[in-house]
Amino acid sequence: AQSxxxxxxxxxxxxxxxxLLRCNYSSSVPPYLFWYVQYPNQGLQLLLKYTSAATLVxxxxxxxxxxxxxxxxxHLTKPSAHMSDAAEYFCAVSDWGRDDKIIFGKGTRxxxxx
Amino acid sequence: xxxxxxxxRYKIIEKRQSVAFWCNPISGxxxxxxxxxxxxxxxxxxxxxxxxxxxxxxxxxxDRFSAERLKGVDSTLKIQPxxxxxxAVYLCASSVSSGASTDTQYxxxxxxxxxx
Numbered sequence: 001a002q003s004x005x006x007x008x009x010x011x012x013x014x015x016x017x018x019x020l021l022r023c024n025y026s027s028s029v030p031p032y033l034f035w036y037v038q039y040p041n042q043g044l045q046l047l048l049k050y051t052s053a054a055t056l057v058x059x060x061x062x063x064x065x066x067x068x069x070x071x072x073x074x075h076l077t078k079p080s081a082h083m084s085d086a087a088e089y090f091c092a093v094s095d096w097g098r099d100d101k102i103i104f105g106k107g108t109r110x111x112x113x114x
Numbered sequence: 115x116x117x118x119x120x121x122x123r124y125k126i127i128e129k130r131q132s133v134a135f136w137c138n139p140i141s142g143x144x145x146x147x148x149x150x151x152x153x154x155x156x157x158x159x160x161x162x163x164x165x166x167x168x169x170x171x172x173x174x175x176x177d178r179f180s181a182e183r184l185k186g187v188d189s190t191l192k193i194q195p196x197x198x199x200x201x202a203v204y205l206c207a208s209s210v211s212s213g214a215s216t217d218t219q220y221x222x223x224x225x226x227x228x229x230x
Contacts, residue, residue, distance in 0.1 A: 009154075032216055043118065043205055043221025044157065051216050090156050094216075101170065102219075104156025 002027040006105040019078040023091030118222035132194040139208030
């Protein structure tokens with residue numbers, strides 16, 4: 001069964017610094033991969049998704065992620081952190097063509113230091 | 115465009131009581147999802163509707179949870195009777211078409227349930 005592992009339940013970066021949130025997936029077939037963001041007291045919002053086209057995916061708010069099959073990774077990055085990026089980020093996977101259900105990771109809370 | 119609406123936003127009940135949550139998806143969205151998000155975990159799909167039919171309810175604890183989507187628009191999720199472990203945020207989401215995982219899901223703000 002497919003799954004994702006997010007490394008680090010909390011990550012702190014200084015404002016203006018690089019943001020790197022790590023996600024590794026497990027899937028027996030080529031997966032679809034997603035990153036969602038959840039701001040306090042709000043629902044989830046899709047940041048970006050990988051659906052077997054370009055391996056470097058650009059999303060909203062300056063975020064991007066790169067699919068690396070050899071490393072089974074889909075890490076999320078942003079060159080320069082902003083205070084408004086403070087939120088919880090979820091990596092997710094689905095096996096299109098099988099049960100097609102989205103399986104979420106446990107999330108990483110991103111803290112931005114002034 | 116109005117987003118996914120959920121009510122109530124917060125609910126506190128005692129164990130063995132009943133509770134119901136309501137969701138109104140984005141107008142015209144065919145697929146509706148209910149997720150359970152326990153503190154410290156990612157959302158877990160409970161049930162997926164396409165129009166007013168159930169597509170997937172394999173992770174819905176059917177002995178105590180029920181959901182319906184009459185007329186293919188809004189939906190209610192009920193827990194009867196509630197247990198302590200049901201304390202969670204219940205998220206509703208909708209997507210415009212077939213419900214494939216590549217469809218963008220739009221989430222509501224959730225209902226935070228506390229069972230004492």
